[in-house]
Amino acid sequence: MRIPFVKMHGLGNDFIVLDARATPLPPLSPPSVRALADRNEGIGCDQVIVLEPDADAACRMRIYNQDGGEVEACGNASRAVGMLLGEPARIMTNSGMINTRPDDSGIAVDMGEPRFEWDAIPLAYAMDTLAMPLGWEELEQPTAVNVGNPHVVFFVEDNDAVLLDQIGPQIEHDELFPERINVNVASIEDRSTIRLRVWERGAGLTRACGTGACATAVAAMRRGLVDREVTVHLPGGPLFITWGEDNRITMTGPATESFRGTFEWGDYA
Incomplete structure (x- = not known):
């Protein structure tokens, strides 16, 4: 089972983005996240980001740190996902709804209160x-x-x-x-x-x-x-x-796509 990914970063804070909106992924375990994030034997990143469907938003964004733990929010990842979506969008996170929009300086994110x-x-x-x-x-x-x-x-x-x-x-x-x-x-x-x-x-x-x-x-x-x-x-x-x-806090800054690729799910399960 080959899984496509997008490697992105916001000012050097880098992510593996997995899009599960159309095709669900198997559950990500902490060992799987750690293996993907490993910079020597995996793809390498600070966080693994999974996009899932959401009835009230363009997507739900789930965020896993390189130690395998899931966290509530990530501002740089929000900009990266906002760039992928390419238009003003609502994104659901574990800490609530955020809004992103393209800006002359990159992506602006309404980070809430x-x-x-x-x-x-x-x-x-x-x-x-x-x-x-x-x-x-x-x-x-x-x-x-x-x-x-x-x-x-x-x-x-x-x-x-x-x-x-x-x-x-x-x-x-x-x-x-x-x-x-x-x-x-x-x-x-x-x-x-x-x-x-x-x-x-x-x-x-x-x-x-x-x-x-x-x-x-x-x-x-x-x-x-x-x-x-x-x-x-x-x-x-x-x-x-x-x-x-x-x-409400607004954060504005750049996001960059580094490259795209695929990996074999079984290698990291």
Whole structure:
């Protein structure tokens, strides 16, 4: 059974996209996802994306990190799927409906409304999420926000100086975060510019994280550090984030198709 796929990326955050809208796929197990995502013996990616039919949307998008776990949202994958669809579209995700549309700068995605309540992140116990009274080594007083998936954001003088590959896993797996957490370290350049690096739960260091850019922008806006429209510079490139008066976040940026191919399902089952 040969399965077609599209290899795509958003600012270097790369995906294997499997289209199961017309022809259903066998269930994806965590070992199958890990095998497909393996960069030495598989196709290689940060996330495997499966498109399924949905009665109320152009498709349902399911997102699997390279460790095999399914997650709720992925901003870069949303742009990639929006590019594949090629027209304004509604996409159902595990965190709810999102809307995409072609834009002069790539694909614009309505990411919905952020959540700040401690039990919406979720945290293991109640606390203020604007400046959480705790820290890990030099990283202190993060802001927590859920933008379809959970993030903590640390504001630092120089985010390149943080050993994120070492401290990121500690924070991701801390008992405070029952569903684990994405870890963002950000430096404010000016009122409209942020530099960001992200440790993504289940994937590790990533060149770009769309939901991380959204979470970081909103966290900085809540703290009064930036205006309501910002450019977030990630290692893979920039994303433009706005947080409107209607409380909805819009993310705009590029998506790229790398190549297409097929694989034998039995090789990865």
